[in-house]
Amino acid sequence: MMTNLFSVFDPSTSILNLSLNWLSTFIGILMIPSLYWFLPSRYHIIWNNILLTLHKEFKTLLGASGHNGSTFVFISLFSLILFNNFLGLFPYIFTSTSHLILTLTLALPLWLSFMIYGWINHTQHMFAHLVPQGTPPVLMPFMVCIETISNIIRPGTLAVRLTANMIAGHLLLTLLGNTGPSMSYYLIILLLITQILLLVLESAVAMIQSYVFAVLSTLYSSEVN
Template structure:
């Protein structure tokens, strides 16, 4: 690597940018027996998905939009697999790029806005002015609510990519100093690296849940 950020460069290994194929490696890690015979791993994953489904079901009005939870559960699963794959050595961290995170958040937000303004126009206008706002502050509240609504896909994308790239950079910085320190400091670095890997595993789960739950909240506001 020529610099610290070269591992996050989509064309660092080849000029064809084949690193994006790392998003499909999750399917290769799942053995074929997983789909045929139930196991403890299968039951654990089913329980997790059922829990996520119940969380989304509370937020969404499924009488009008049946099957919507399937889309958000799939989004959660995809981001979770991508986050965990980026923790493996020499695997391209796809979720650390705004190219992927913005491609996930922007189409969702645009579809929510089109659906809301076409079908629930009065409801969308009512969201621009919170209840109980004085008449003097109404023009300012419309501007503030409009700006906060427009930046939603950007905040979703930046939150996911920034949290993932921060831990990766910290692990890279600590790992690059291991060649020039003594034995005692090397042991300390290994312990810190191990603790950071546990933290990054928790961040991978939390950020995938936050991304999907915020997308669900945004979609529930347009109903």
Template sequence: MTNLFSIFDPSTQILNLPLNWLSIALPLMTFPYSFWLLPSRSKTMIMSIIMTLKTEFKLLLGPVHFPSATILLISLLTMILINNTFGLIPYIFTATSHPLMTISMALPLWLAFILYGWINHLTHMLAHLVPQGTPTMLMSFMVCIETISNIIRPLTLSIRLAANMIAGHLLLTLLGNQGPSSSIIILPLILTTQIMLLTLESAVALIQSYVFAVLSTLYASETS
């Protein structure tokens, strides 16, 4: 089990430097310079997707939203998506499967939203602690539940992303370890299953980045 979970441990070091964390910056190194300077079909497609996401995030944030919030959320979605996708390449460390990476993204966002809401919209934040239509006898109980749910939001955001990335990689690793000891009859079945899992993981990489960004948007909309 130690060897199995070692794929999620950034332990490759040279001169006491954890090189596996360089996978975060690796996607930027692979983009050609012409992508940033010259118009192309791929750039046009990416800009079209970004504008669609910007429109959707504006709707989720509501009429009153943070300045440049959509830029922050689209950048966050793009970074998570690229890291999730590059993590599917063999021998590349998936940074988003490590809780240190996911918590470092979720906690500052949540803390900034909470501080902004309690400082600038105190009445609005207090009203959120008691949902509309709550019976008088349950008001104090609902305040406790809403407070706990607000406190654990960064934990649920980070664990959801890390757990989904870890689960798929573990299945791929377990099936890959069965290959050398399997017979020739079972080997095609293992390869077919791995290809299907890899396709599923590609979809999970996209969905989890979108879910992380959308939930962050919804948390921000509650404080404005």
């Protein structure tokens, strides 16, 4: 039962055994050409305002020690995840962010690059992070273990949080949709209203999760400077 239930998230469209589902990750690129219009569209103006707000916020999170232009990495990350989350809400479009293979691909190299940079250039600062300020000497060994474990699982928590949130909403929509044929007319109306409300909720989750992923990545980056 569970295998069939989760099989809706498996890649299924293929040509010559090459999966075409992952091409949905690049559909967001189709929205970029409008940026090159001589007169900017409303979409362009709104999107620019969003990116400018994010740039200011990420700049604040990174602090004065952050490198110039580093916010654009996190803004690009936010844009990629947001496009994929939103496109996954449309029928017959594969939700790539509901798979750990994509979310871990985003989270693991980011975290690894932060750790390598921090331990090579700011070794003393990284050691100081393992023991929070004001920790009693007796608890220091335990705090080092706890902080080390919490640091190691960061890419996993980033990836699983995004994947779980994407799967949960889609799975609920799928389960409710499958009960439609066996329902009466009045219950189907109630089901449609519920589905619309869940779709609105999923749209909010798509925005929130992309924002959370980008903000947490920014905070992890600011810790190594």
